[in-house]
Structure formats: structure tokens, C-alpha cells
Amino acid sequence: MSMAMMRAKVDAESRQGEEKKQVEKKRNVIVLCMRFFQDHGYINSVQQIQNETNINLDRIDAADNVDLHSIITEYEDFYEMRFGRKPKLTRKVASGKDDGKDGDRKLSLPKLPPEGTCNPSPPLPPSDDGSRRRERSQRAKSQDPATRGRERPPPAPSSAPSELGDRSAGGADGKPQSVEAFDGGLVGQSVGSKGGKKDPVKGAAEEAGEDHYENQVMRALPNYGADKEFRELATVISRDILSKNPGIPWDSVIGLNHAKYLLKEAVVMPLRYPQFFTGLLAPWKGVLLFGPPGTGKTLLAKAVATECETTFFNISASTVVSKWRGDSEKLIRVLFDLARHHQPSTIFIDELDALMSSRGGDGGGGEHEGSRRMKTELLIQMDGMMRDTKDQVFLLAASNLPWDLDSAMLRRLEKRVLVNLPNAEAREAMISASLPDGFAEKLDYAKLASLTEEWSGSDIRLLCKEAAMHPLRRLMAEIEAAEVSAAQADGKTNRKRAAEKAQEKEKPLASVQNLKVGAVLESDVERALQTVHRAPAAHLDRYCEWQQQFGAA
Template identity: 45%
Template sequence: MSGALAGLQDHLKLARDYALEGLYDTSIIFFDGVIAQINKHLNALDDAVIRTKWVDCKKAISEEIEIVKQLDAEIRAFKEIPGSRRSSSPPLPTKSFVFQPLDEYPTSSNVPLDDPDVWRPPSRDSQQYGSRRSTRSSPAGARKSSDATWARGSSKSGTVGRGAKSNASKGGSSIRSSTSSGLIGKKGKSTSKSDSQIGDAEEGKLKKGQYEGPDPDLAAMLERDVLETSPGIRWDDVAGLSEAKRLLEEAVVLPLWMPEYFQGIRRPWKGVLMFGPPGTGKTLLAKAVATECGTTFFNVSSATLASKWRGESERMVRCLFDLARAYAPSTIFIDEIDSLCNARGASGEHESSRRVKSELLVQVDGVNNSSVSEDGGRKIVMVLAATNFPWDIDEALRRRLEKRIYIPLPNFESRKELIKINLRTVEVAPDVDIDEVARRTEGYSGDDLTNVCRDASLNGMRRKIAGKTRDEIKNMSKDEISKDPVAMCDFDEALTKVQRSVSAVDIERHEKWFSEFGSA
């Protein structure tokens, strides 16, 4: 350790020890010495990385000093006469505890002392104390009007029962708010009903997304983990797949735009299954559907609905669909549904897994039957599912997912469009032949093609930093790095590194399953 840092650890340890013992003045002296040593050491440093670490260390120690100084100021405030606090004391983030006469204590929420719903604070006046004591000892029917409203309850309004008290504490409301909410007697209940009607009239409609089921904790967890109110993906962000877009628009979007047409035999589909090789855009299509039709998007996986507690997984499935109805119109997207709903009766199937599948089948089958909003319209909850292994799905779920759409590998035109989408945010050299790149990527999935474009766009940066040291790379300007456009040679190099991830056997198997069970 250098001479500037000699004894730094000992001084810092002493400063913290004195602070723990309550000797804040002595602790501040040692802390100041530590900061001075660090400043002296920083002036002699040349390495930027080490200097940054020491600056962070100095910042952390400075925060400790501020806490010790605030504690010292609080101790000094206790020793001062009320009303004569020194102006030299450092400002505190909270109000200091300066003792005042009991009659001069401020009330909570700055409520005036003559408010009938607020009791006055204790007083030194023995006469007032005696009168208050006599008032308390008087019968309940003879309470004065100066008492709080809840303390003056008559026989008509009733008293607060145990059930009302527990409801009030569960909702986090005070006794006064419980009175206005109608938790006191029959009169309070009618008041609550009228108040809620007035509130709904002011808002114009019931709050969207208000879950009223038996599992509010599970609903809150699902709302936090799987709810996406704005996926932000449009049809234009998905290259090609025009037939899949048309089918999804007919199955999901049009029933929201023309609900009076999709009635009876024309009812919306219960569910849609998208299957195909990995990386073809199934998840992207689901997000685009939710964005285009303005529905709430629930992105669910098997891990979301898994629980170590017996019976909780199926409760989460039911709670998920209840929450989706509360947020209707909504879209429930279950990615990799084969891991959640594989065929029942298979060897090694656990009993809890079978219960989850049964609950999911019940919810999917009845999701559009009894969901009706207050204005008489149907609460549309569309179930979208995606899988790379459609042959592993349970046959009962396959029946409930009435539309089964095959998402194939992108064709030549789709690959051209996808290359243009991926290169929208970078500068492209004039020698780039997109048609040639699309021809050379035959058999590539959409994700493979995106990786090719990403690797090609990074080659310019790799050439710029080749042979440079770490400090030289850090000092390079942004324009110097980004001014090199993506050239055709970058694509040639990227195509030698990135190979396709889907085999011909996989494609043949998906096409065979589509010809047997497809519904598009």
C-alpha cells in the first residue's frame, strides 16, 4: 500500500467503531482524515479503471459521513432548549424532535383541534383532565357532540362488528374511512352503495382490471409477471407471413371490430395454435396481434404456472383466466405449450401435472361462454398458443385450439423484407445486394437471418478496434466507430459464420403434421 494510504484501514475502522459507540464527534474527525487520504491518493493515480473504483469508494464513505453528521445533529438537538436551536446545525431530512408544551402539539394531517372527529391531545390542566374523565365515565347515550363521530354511534347506526373491523384492516383503511365506506350498520351499507354508484358515474365505467376473485395475492403476482399492456409490435415489424397474418386477423382482430357479426355459428374461435420450426416468428406474431387489436397481453410460460405447493398451480390457471376477463378484451399467449400440456396418460406423468392440464382445458373451453360485460357485450379472451412440437400436445387441447396455423420458414420475398427491417437502423453501403443475400440464405429461419444481419453490422466495429489497446478503444469517438457502413463483404463473412438452425427433417415433420391436423 502506498504512503498516501498508510493506516487508511485502521482509521476507517476507528471511525466506524466510534460511530457505533455514539462518539459521533470523534468519528467525524477520523472520517475526514480518511477522505483526505483518498483525495491525496486520487491525485497520484493515472489508471482510469482504478481511479473509478476509488471514486466509488469515496462516494460510499461520504454517504456514511452524512449519516453520522445527521445523528450528531440529532443528539445536539436533544441537548438544546426548545425554540433556541442553533442556526449552525446542519439541515436534517426529517423534522427534528423539539419538545413543545403538550397543549401546543400539532395534530396529524394538520387537522384543526376543534374538529369533532379528532380528540384533543393530553393537557396538563387538571380541570380539563377531570372533565374528560367524567365524560368518558358517562353513559354511551349521553356522549357529548365534541367526541369523534365513530364514538357517538347511536343504536340506529349500530356498532362496528368484528367482520367489519377485519375488512377495514384488510383494506388498509382507517376507522373514519370505514364509516364512509359503509362498514357500520345497515345505514352505512346503503351509503356505501350510493357512494360507489356516484363514483362509477363520475368515472363513466367500472375500473378496468379490477380483480374480485378469491386469490388476490396470486392475481397480483400474475399481473406483475405476465401482464404486458403494450407489447409495441406492429404487423409491419413481422416480415412476410401474410397468410398467417390474415388468419390471425380474422380469428382475433375482426371479432373485436365487428362483434355484432361474430354471433352464433360465427362466434370467435376459442383458441389459436401457431406451430412451426423455431425462430419463425410465432411469439412476434402473438405480440403483433395484441398490439393491433388493442387488447391486454398476458405472456405465459410453464414456469409462470409452476408452484411447489399442492393445488396452487391449478389455482393460478383459474386466476389467470379470471384476471384476463377483468382486463377484457385480452389475449393470453402461452409460449411452448407442449411443456405445459403434453399428452395425458404418458409414462411418468405426475398427478399435479394432470390437474393443471384439466384446469387449463376447462378454462379454455369455457372462456367465451359466460363472460359478459356490464353493458351486455361479450368479454373476449383469446387464447394464443405456440409450440415447436405440436405432435406432443394433448388431443383434448388440440380440439379446443380450433385454429392451427403453420408458421413456415420465410420464403425469398419474406427474407428480403426481413433483411430490410433488420437494417433500418444502420447505414448500408451501396454495394449490398439484398437479393443475393436472400438467395444465399435459403432454409434460414427468421431468427437465423436476424443473426446474420447482426453479425454483419458488427464487422465494421471489429475492423476499427483491431490492434488497438483498451484505453484507445475507450477514447474513440462515437462518429469514428459508427461511420463505417455495412458492406457486402460483411455479409459474406457473416454467412460463413452463421449457419441455419433448422434441418430438413424438422420441416418435413411439421408439414406432415399440418397436412393431418392443420386447421387454417
């Protein structure tokens, strides 16, 4: 590898590391705020932040010796020591006026209640976890600043249940603590922490940022101003943002090497080496995966969602099609607005032919005008006058009927890749992966691959599942026969056996617990071949012809 390539790789890794640090810092700020709200009883606020940011305190929480109050206290002490005055952290805003300095602050926070108004309910004591955090912050404040960073107080032991009722909001001398000296008239619900011991392995993996979805920090919705309609539509689209890892790495997709490389070229490489993908070499904006059903088009989309670390929109027809006039076009516009807002992002539309069939088919008399407007809006958003060439928005589409798609849509999908039926080598690899040695005995994988010609990957999976069910069925038959023979030996009727089973439903027999499912035999696979048949796949030759005429792989 040349020095220039090594330097480019190091620069890309350094830039990605810096971006991860920024995301980590933003996540830490949100976690500290959520923990502060949780300790002071603002449950609804914590739940709303969890819904908007995809951060849950059950997965990641503040460290034992860190809380928001102690951080602000240390910052104030440092600022006063350096500049001789206290820092100004807040500012007063004139009611009903806006200084125009920050456009994002037009939607102000709720005002504090005026003086003299009583609270609707008496203040509840803070949670025990919050008390321990405040005690630790007080100890940290009293330490010498030179040794504060090195010495960490051990976590306080949990108090006995009898001490909770005697503990008040004040200190030991009856005076209120400095943390609770002024609550601003805001009263929250007192809650306990759901903490407990954390898995060190899982915690280390989360801190290392290995799982994109576990560490993903979702941005707030765009500011649509006073337009509540667009904000409601954005909330509808946000439900289709993938928040759980599909768990499909590239290696689990057998075959389809060209399609996998093309998707990496379109999504992964531009994010890793953006300096190369400029001008004429700008990354691909759209890829169409077409082919017979069950060949792995949706599986490739799951691999993109797993590996590419982008905001993934899983869009279906029910999301963008509305019965109300004009809402479908607005949903398409809001979809791309959110994709640009959360970029880098990937929009996946499965069964694209259901949304973007050819306009004007059958003479143009059978298509509704609302459908035409929606298609036009989608085409404009993909490649219109207002589109920015620097937007990192990638459209991935899948279809079983590519010849029914609109020609303008095909032009915007720059790459059109045929995902065909697996060859003999891929079929053999699929069968050996589903029925490996140890789980199955004495299977001729090459022979099975030859017997499953023109089978799709989904058909092969069903065949392997049916073959694996035969040992389980034999085991179930043995268990039922043993139960019947035991009941007949005791002379019990069917009604008595049913009553005993209802009483001992959660107490399985010790003999059943030690049983194991046997291995899959060659005879099991032969029986599965007799009962399982491949799904009908029409137009096999037409896919190849269409690929030769209109494909762009």
C-alpha cells in the same frame, strides 16, 4: 363501398370512440384523486394506486387550473343554486353492520381516530404545488360562474426557496384556509411535485389515446371476499399482465400474411364489429401457432399485444406450476378469472407442449397426478359447463412440437396455423430491411436470399448482425492502434496509460467523437456467411405432414 358497410363502419367507430371516452373519464378521475393524495402527503396510497392502475403522475398529471377540491366546490355551488340545498356526498355507516345496498363496500375503509386521540406526529406543511392549486381553486371560486369557464388563471410562478420556510398552513391573516379547516385527524407526508415542463408532442399523443399501454387503466383485483389465498394467487398472475408496449406493429412482421390475417380476424375484427360475430360466427377462442424454431411465432404474439388493445397475459410455465399440492389448478382458475375480469383479454402461452403434453403417454405411468389435474383444469376453463359464450377471452399458444400436445387441447384450439420457414421473397425483404441502402453498399439481396435457403428469420437476423459488426470491428482496431501509437510517442508505460484512462474515463477524445462506422460491404456479408450457420431445424417435413392431417388454417 355500400351504404350499409359505411353505416356499420361509422357505428363501430362511434362505439369505439364512446368506449375510449369512458376510459378517459375513468382515468381522469383516478389522476385527480392521485394528485389530491400526492398534495396532501399520502405517498403510500399513491404508490399503491399506481401499481394497480398502471397510471403514473410522471406521465400524466392534472391540468394547472384543475384540482379535486375546486371540482367538488363548483358542483356544490351548482347543486345548491339549482335545488336550494347542499348535496350529500357521503353517508354514515353503522359500525359492525352492513345495510346490504352495495356488496362491494363490505371491505370498509379505515376509520378515523376517535376524538381526543393525538396524532403520532405533528402535521407537516403541504407541498408547494398543493398550495398553488388551492390558491387557484380559491380564485376560481370567487369568480363569476358565467366567466369561470372562460377565464383561466395563469400558472403561479414558483416561489423562492427562502419563502418555503416562512409559509405556514394558515392564510395571510393568520386564520386557517377553508381547504385546511378540517383535516379529519389524518396527517400525511409533505412532498414536492416532480412536475416540470412536459413534452407537448408526447402529451398530445397521450391525450389522443394513441398508445394503449400508456392510457390503460387497470381494474382492481376481483373481490374474493374473505378468501385471502385466491387474492394472493391473483396478485401473482397480475405480474404477468403486460404493462409496456412491445412496439411490434403488423408491418414489421415480414411475410406470414395468412397468420396475421387470421389473428386480426380472431381479435381485432370482433372488437371493432361485434354485431357480425354472433351465433355461429362467434369469434375464434383459441389459435395455435406451430412450426420450426425462429420463424416468428413469438413475434406474432408481440404484434397482437401491440396492435389489438386488449389486456395481454404473458404466461409461462413458472407462473402456473407450483410445488404446493393443488395450487397449480387454482392458478389456472385464477388466470381465467382475471382474464374475464379484464376482458377483452388475450392469454399467450409460449411453448405450450411444456404444459399440455399428451395425457397418458408411455402407458400413463410416468405422469404425476398434479400435472393431470392442472391439464384438466385448463381444459375445463377453456370449454366447460361454466364458460360463458360471451366472454371476450382469446387464447394464443405457440409450440415447436404440436404432435406432443393433448388431443383435447388441440380440439379447443380452433385454428392451428403452420408458421413455416420464410420463402425467397420474404428472406430478401428481411435482409433488405436489416441492411438497407446507405447502411450497406452494393449488396445483391436476391443472391443473398438464394444463399440462405431453409434459414429461419432468427438466423437471417444473426447473419445481418454479424455482417454489420465487421465495419465496427475495423473502427475499433483503428482507434486502438491510434491510442497505442500516441502512447508510444509520449514514452508512457502501460501502467501510466491505465492510470490516465481511469482518470479520464468520462472524457473521450475529441477525435473519437467525430468518427463514424463505415458501411457494410459485400465482403463483410461473405465473411459472415462463412462464420454464421443456420440453427438445426429438425422435422421440417413432419410439420407439413401434420399440417395436412390436423391443421385448421
